[in-house]
Amino acid sequence: MAKAQNLTVAERIRSKFERLTRAERQLANAILENYPVSGLGSITTVAEVSSVSTPTVVRMAKKLGFKGFPQLQAALRDELEATLSNPITKHNLWAENAPDTHILNRFADAVMDNMRQTLRQIDPEVFNAVAQLLSDRNRQIHVVGGRITRSLADYLFTHMQVIRSGVTLVASNANTWPHYVLNMNAGDVLVAFDIRRYEHDILRLAEMAAAQGVTLVLFTDQWGSPAAKYAKYSFHSRIEAPSAWDSSVVTLFIIETIISAVETLTWDETKGRMKKLEDLFDQTKMFRKFI
Amino acid sequence: MAKAQNLTVAERIRSKFERLTRAERQLANAILENYPVSGLGSITTVAEVSSVSTPTVVRMAKKLGFKGFPQLQAALRDELEATLSNPITKHNLWAENAPDTHILNRFADAVMDNMRQTLRQIDPEVFNAVAQLLSDRNRQIHVVGGRITRSLADYLFTHMQVIRSGVTLVASNANTWPHYVLNMNAGDVLVAFDIRRYEHDILRLAEMAAAQGVTLVLFTDQWGSPAAKYAKYSFHSRIEAPSAWDSSVVTLFIIETIISAVETLTWDETKGRMKKLEDLFDQTKMFRKFI
DNA sequence: ATAAAAATGAAAATAATGTTTCAGAATTTG
DNA sequence: CAAATTCTGAAACATTATTTTCATTTTTAT
Numbered sequence: 001m002a003k004a005q006n007l008t009v010a011e012r013i014r015s016k017f018e019r020l021t022r023a024e025r026q027l028a029n030a031i032l033e034n035y036p037v038s039g040l041g042s043i044t045t046v047a048e049v050s051s052v053s054t055p056t057v058v059r060m061a062k063k064l065g066f067k068g069f070p071q072l073q074a075a076l077r078d079e080l081e082a083t084l085s086n087p088i089t090k091h092n093l094w095a096e097n098a099p100d101t102h103i104l105n106r107f108a109d110a111v112m113d114n115m116r117q118t119l120r121q122i123d124p125e126v127f128n129a130v131a132q133l134l135s136d137r138n139r140q141i142h143v144v145g146g147r148i149t150r151s152l153a154d155y156l157f158t159h160m161q162v163i164r165s166g167v168t169l170v171a172s173n174a175n176t177w178p179h180y181v182l183n184m185n186a187g188d189v190l191v192a193f194d195i196r197r198y199e200h201d202i203l204r205l206a207e208m209a210a211a212q213g214v215t216l217v218l219f220t221d222q223w224g225s226p227a228a229k230y231a232k233y234s235f236h237s238r239i240e241a242p243s244a245w246d247s248s249v250v251t252l253f254i255i256e257t258i259i260s261a262v263e264t265l266t267w268d269e270t271k272g273r274m275k276k277l278e279d280l281f282d283q284t285k286m287f288r289k290f291i
Numbered sequence: 292m293a294k295a296q297n298l299t300v301a302e303r304i305r306s307k308f309e310r311l312t313r314a315e316r317q318l319a320n321a322i323l324e325n326y327p328v329s330g331l332g333s334i335t336t337v338a339e340v341s342s343v344s345t346p347t348v349v350r351m352a353k354k355l356g357f358k359g360f361p362q363l364q365a366a367l368r369d370e371l372e373a374t375l376s377n378p379i380t381k382h383n384l385w386a387e388n389a390p391d392t393h394i395l396n397r398f399a400d401a402v403m404d405n406m407r408q409t410l411r412q413i414d415p416e417v418f419n420a421v422a423q424l425l426s427d428r429n430r431q432i433h434v435v436g437g438r439i440t441r442s443l444a445d446y447l448f449t450h451m452q453v454i455r456s457g458v459t460l461v462a463s464n465a466n467t468w469p470h471y472v473l474n475m476n477a478g479d480v481l482v483a484f485d486i487r488r489y490e491h492d493i494l495r496l497a498e499m500a501a502a503q504g505v506t507l508v509l510f511t512d513q514w515g516s517p518a519a520k521y522a523k524y525s526f527h528s529r530i531e532a533p534s535a536w537d538s539s540v541v542t543l544f545i546i547e548t549i550i551s552a553v554e555t556l557t558w559d560e561t562k563g564r565m566k567k568l569e570d571l572f573d574q575t576k577m578f579r580k581f582i
Numbered sequence: 583a584t585a586a587a588a589a590t591g592a593a594a595a596t597a598a599t600g601t602t603t604c605a606g607a608a609t610t611t612g
Numbered sequence: 613c614a615a616a617t618t619c620t621g622a623a624a625c626a627t628t629a630t631t632t633t634c635a636t637t638t639t640t641a642t
Contacts, residue, residue, distance in 0.1 A: 015414070017515070018515070021588080022589080022590090022639095023589075023590065029514070032408060032411070032412065033408065035408075037368055037372040040368055043631095044628080044629065052590085054591085055591065055631075058631060069630065077328055081328045098415035103548055104413065104415065104548055107544070107548040112403070115402075122389075124393060124395060127389075127395060148446075151442040151445040152442070154442040155442035159439075241547065241551065243550065245450060245547070245550065245551075245554075247547055248543060249543050252543050253399070253402055256398065256532065256536075257395055259534065259536065260394055260398060260532065260536075264394070270535070274535065312618080312619060312620085314621090333600090344620070349601060350620095360599090
């Protein structure tokens with residue numbers, strides 16, 4: 001029985017991805033990376049760009065059901081032609097193979113919108129100041145989150161812990177929070193997450209911390225947690241999504257960007273710490289170095 | 292005096308059209324006809340399509356200021372790439388008040404790219420099947436993450452816990468994992484997160500779970516965790532970012548979208564559970580109902 | 583740990599593409 | 613209208629791309 005010949009190259013790659021080998025995946029990713037242009041050069045170029053050998057390219061072309069590389073390339077050109085001739089339909093669909101009413105597309109729309117609106121409102125000066133603050137080794141950093149945002153706090157903590165010393169994650173049980181406040185010194189930084197519905201406990205913690213001379217950095221939503229009044233800096237993410245819950249994607253984006261900025265500012269120290277961590281992992285053999 | 296090298300092939304053809312010969316004009320028109328795809332085949336094909344000889348193609352390429360046909364073709368590919376790379380991303384600054392080299396803009400670029408590429412690769416069928424699977428109340432859901440992805444696992448867990456019963460978060464200490472496997476039944480679902488560097492323990496857990504007849508849903512990266520071989524369904528997120536770490540933004544996006552889909556599928560049950568949770572919160576006065 | 587199987591890329595073999603030459607055809611010029 | 617000029621493509625040639633082969637490395641299974 002003949003196999004369907006009307007699949008796009010991208011679709012074929014996706015459907016066979018699991019059966020591809022390491023080098024082939026590398027190649028597949030390079031092709032998808034800048035699809036379909038990256039696949040239109042000569043086999044030599046394509047191989048070089050993906051850092052694999054030309055035989056690998058041929059083998060994958062065959063695995064995908066083509067007679068050879070030129071046939072794969074011809075398929076790419078055909079697709080391209082089809083795409084270019086009706087740019088209207090396809091351009092707005094994120095997941096091109098799902099209808100535009102599919103939750104994947106609706107959610108993607110919402111998230112992209114949130115990103116745009118949030119970014120437009122961020123003050124780079126505030127961003128830079130926060131990065132600077134979190135890079136200051138004379139200050140202890142305390143991180144706290146609420147019911148939903150706990151995971152975000154945890155994410156920030158895990159990364160900051162590698163970047164620098166003196167980072168604490170405030171446990172999720174609010175009863176223990178006064179103990180943490182005991183250990184906060186004037187000049188320390190408290191990074192708090194508070195998204196609607198805003199939590200009483202976070203507000204109280206912010207108040208207590210502020211009273212100790214702790215600088216509060218707040219991640220909240222477009223409406224703003226009541227804790228904002230104690231915050232020296234706050235980031236307001238757009239969090240709306242077609243769901244019963246709010247989206248944390250944009251907040252995570254800001255967190256990662258801050259991490260990246262701090263990492264750059266403290267690179268002299270961070271470099272060594274990461275190296276050391278690598279060595280420790282190598283010793284415990286907890287991770288596989290390669291695929 | 293050097294001639295401007297930044298003209299498109301189409302522009303060059305138009306500006307030199309008068310000086311082209313009959314056969315060359317025939318060729319030029321064929322190229323413009325279905326631009327730029329028609330120019331991307333081999334010189335033989337291009338010549339045939341335009342009903343001219345291959346030397347004519349070479350001669351025209353040179354007349355247009357290229358060293359040879361391959362150079363003309365490379366120019367076409369470059370143009371195409373510039374056209375296809377989404378005009379919104381590249382030509383719009385995200386954080387308009389920060390320079391385009393600011394980490395905010397560079398990170399936003401990377402994340403948007405990751406989103407687009409990931410979405411293009413997601414198979415809606417797989418997405419739907421996973422949503423269905425996680426909505427099945429006859430199956431227990433177990434969620435597990437690694438060192439970095441633990442937060443993501445936690446995020447999914449927190450939400451799923453509200454949506455439905457029978458959801459477990461596998462603790463982060465890998466030593467205890469066999470205990471969890473004890474409690475997994477055939478038909479259960481294990482949602483695992485494994486991003487590079489892939490973790491041995493996750494692989495082993497996946498193997499053990501698979502042996503019990505547990506269905507594995509895997510969230511991994513573009514290269515694919517080795518645990519993929521035990522997975523019935525996997526999601527490959529693009530995770531590259533201008534940072535020493537990978538970005539989890541896109542993975543979180545997929546998680547949230549899945550949550551939203553599951554919530555819709557189980558809305559009859561979820562509605563009641565959310566209402567009940569509201570009431571519980573009201574009783575404990577843990578949250579402020581209004582801003 | 584060890585053997586078997588699979589994957590990989592260097593290099594050779596093959597195939598195709600791209601370029602040049604050149605003689606005849608078409609066009610222009612006087 | 614003929615001579616000079618230009619254009620054109622067949623064919624030879626040069627270059628580059630593609631495929632195959634095979635030894636080595638890596639992975640998997642036992």
